[in-house]
Amino acid sequence: MSAGSSDTKVVITGLGATTPLGGDMPTTWEALLAGTCGARTIEADWVAKYELPVTFGAPIHTPADQALTKVEVRRLDPNAQYAMIASREAWQDAGVPEVDPERLGVAIGTGIGGVWTLLDQWDNLREKGPRRVFPLAVPMLMPNSATGNVSLDLGARAGAHTIVSACASGAEAMGLAAEMIRSGRADVVVAGGTEGAMHPLCFAGFAAMQALSKRNDDPAHASRPYDVARDGFVMGEGAGIMVLESEEHAKARGARIYAEFAGHGMSADSHHIAAPEPEGAGASRAMTEAVRNAGLSATDIIHINAHATSTPVGDVAEAAAIRRAFGEAADGMPVSATKSMTGHLLGAAGALEGLFTVLAVHHRVAPPTINIENLDPEVDLDVIRDTPRELPAGDIAALNNSFGFGGHNVALAIKSYS
Amino acid sequence: MAQTEQEILEGLANIVNEETGVDVADVQLDKSFTDDLDIDSLSMMTIVVNAEEAFGVRIPDDEVKNLSTVGDAVTFIKNAQA
Numbered sequence: 101m102s103a104g105s106s107d108t109k110v111v112i113t114g115l116g117a118t119t120p121l122g123g124d125m126p127t128t129w130e131a132l133l134a135g136t137c138g139a140r141t142i143e144a145d146w147v148a149k150y151e152l153p154v155t156f157g158a159p160i161h162t163p164a165d166q167a168l169t170k171v172e173v174r175r176l177d178p179n180a181q182y183a184m185i186a187s188r189e190a191w192q193d194a195g196v197p198e199v200d201p202e203r204l205g206v207a208i209g210t211g212i213g214g215v216w217t218l219l220d221q222w223d224n225l226r227e228k229g230p231r232r233v234f235p236l237a238v239p240m241l242m243p244n245s246a247t248g249n250v251s252l253d254l255g256a257r258a259g260a261h262t263i264v265s266a267c268a269s270g271a272e273a274m275g276l277a278a279e280m281i282r283s284g285r286a287d288v289v290v291a292g293g294t295e296g297a298m299h300p301l302c303f304a305g306f307a308a309m310q311a312l313s314k315r316n317d318d319p320a321h322a323s324r325p326y327d328v329a330r331d332g333f334v335m336g337e338g339a340g341i342m343v344l345e346s347e348e349h350a351k352a353r354g355a356r357i358y359a360e361f362a363g364h365g366m367s368a369d370s371h372h373i374a375a376p377e378p379e380g381a382g383a384s385r386a387m388t389e390a391v392r393n394a395g396l397s398a399t400d401i402i403h404i405n406a407h408a409t410s411t412p413v414g415d416v417a418e419a420a421a422i423r424r425a426f427g428e429a430a431d432g433m434p435v436s437a438t439k440s441m442t443g444h445l446l447g448a449a450g451a452l453e454g455l456f457t458v459l460a461v462h463h464r465v466a467p468p469t470i471n472i473e474n475l476d477p478e479v480d481l482d483v484i485r486d487t488p489r490e491l492p493a494g495d496i497a498a499l500n501n502s503f504g505f506g507g508h509n510v511a512l513a514i515k516s517y518s
Numbered sequence: 519m520a521q522t523e524q525e526i527l528e529g530l531a532n533i534v535n536e537e538t539g540v541d542v543a544d545v546q547l548d549k550s551f552t553d554d555l556d557i558d559s560l561s562m563m564t565i566v567v568n569a570e571e572a573f574g575v576r577i578p579d580d581e582v583k584n585l586s587t588v589g590d591a592v593t594f595i596k597n598a599q600a
């Protein structure tokens with residue numbers, strides 16, 4: 101359809117999710133505004149068997165087999181199962197767009213990929229021999245399995261891309277999707293992130309890094325971004341997917357438009373493989389670039405969905421980066437840390453929070469941050485606490501921050517559409 | 519542990535159903551795995567691996583291409599069990 105250019109407006113026409121708060125986007129959003137926490141004690145036998153130091157997480161609210169067929173569950177790793185559920189919802193929500201398959205793309209991020217399949221099949225090899233390794237092991241464990249299966253499901257042929265940048269993956273995928281549309285490669289792209297990595301190895305690995313909260317006796321209050329007593333993140337799982345579309349294509353088919361995907365900024369810290377750069381230089385560059393790329397100015401931004409994972413170092417580094425990027429203008433940017441409710445969905449986090457940012461702009465209400473008893477004095481931001489905050493009328497824009505191990509920084513700019 | 523042809527067919531039909539979603543009732547002796555049941559070679563291997571475990575037999579990779587119908591598979595498994 102359109103040849104695409106840097107002037108091509110990209111809009112968001114469909115949303116889908118499966119999360120610790122709900123099996124779909126509306127349920128998740130409603131629970132989020134209500135301040136619900138998705139964290140709970142894990143009942144699996146492996147918690148005790150391996151004496152895991154962390155015994156809780158934020159598993160998906162609605163089991164995948166309620167949305168998928170028995171054969172789909174058998175042939176897809178949880179990582180791809182969640183992506184399929186969220187993509188199908190987003191596609192329906194967008195009104196099942198009629199689009200030339202060669203103009204339809206997919207971009208889905210994941211932090212870890214098909215880790216359940218990888219390790220289950222390794223067990224099969226060791227315990228039963230090579231003949232018992234499932235013939236679909238490789239297509240299930242490969243990190244692009246979710247992307248490939250969604251492309252197959254929707255008949256998308258413009259290109260199907262997998263972004264792997266740890267906890268920035270989902271947001272980076274959405275940025276890439278917008279670039280595909282602006283450069284003229286696609287009219288419609290299904291984009292987001294997925295993660296199904298609540299495997300004992302991942303718990304043990306993140307715990308060994310001292311990255312996870314150890315508040316085992318009180319999971320519901322463990323994820324507490326910006327609180328002085330925060331002690332690490334709470335591992336979650338799920339997927340968040342949006343349908344991005346050129347404005348021209350969306351208008352031609354009379355689609356409902358949630359918001360404009362106005363721009364994105366990306367940078368790399370090159371500082372440390374896991375720790376954020378403490379001055380927030382890289383994170384701040386991603387934010388200012390997102391605002392510039394969107395053709396906005398700092399005063400247009402009236403809300404930030406922060407990365408804020410509830411780690412002692414990360415939360416204050418991001419707060420410093422926001423000040424560094426926007427100075428006094430940050431006073432007018434009330435901040436939500438939604439991981440206080442969803443937990444940290446790793447490679448899906450940036451995508452899900454991108455969806456939250458879209459809905460905040462669309463409904464003009466920003467979700468709360470829960471579990472702050474004592475705000476860390478080093479966090480010099482207007483943090484939205486406990487109850488949602490109404491956002492102003494007129495043209496508004498909001499940012500979503502996502503950062504990942506490896507030093508990846510991604511900021512998305514979402515603008516109201518009229 | 520030799521089984522009757524009917525027992526093997528029922529067991530195989532359940533495996534085919536579990537791996538591919540094909541209706542148990544459609545898995546009949548005269549049906550071709552590829553032409554009638556639309557089962558690709560990768561899915562065929564998942565059936566073979568599970569059939570080996572379920573029936574306690576070995577189905578060599580070279581033999582799989584000769585199993586074009588459900589009946590071929592049932593006969594092979596029955597002979598291998600004998």
